[in-house]
Amino acid sequence: MRIILFLIVITIVLLIYSNKEISTYMKAVFSILLILLVAVGYMYEKDIEKKEALNMKKVEIFLQNGNLICDEDILVNNKTFSYLSGTMTFSPKPDNVKDRGLIISVDTCKIKKR
DSSP states (O other), X not given: OHHHHHHHHHHHHHHHHHXXXXXXXXXXXXXXXXXXXXXXXXXXXXXXXXXXXXXXXXXXXXXXXXXXXXXXXXXXXXXXXXXXXXTTEEEEOTTOOXXXXXXXXXXXXXXXXX
């Protein structure tokens, strides 16, 4: 996907710079705006990748009988909760009456220190 976006950006830049009717000032402004847009998109994508990696680490710990602390005070482990992969949430198992009705997002969890 990155390669396709890169090729599209290069094509747009070449089209703008090959057009003789656009002033040099407007070409420079366009180039600066394009560089800023690409930089912001890159930083956003890196942040999303970082969050996804952290969430996958939380899920791995959960699946390996580890404990997570979610919503500041709820202990989540695979003995009392089930992991729902489609929504990346935890749902209480039927025998967990205390937490019945809760749906907890992986985003709100932290890895419990031993």
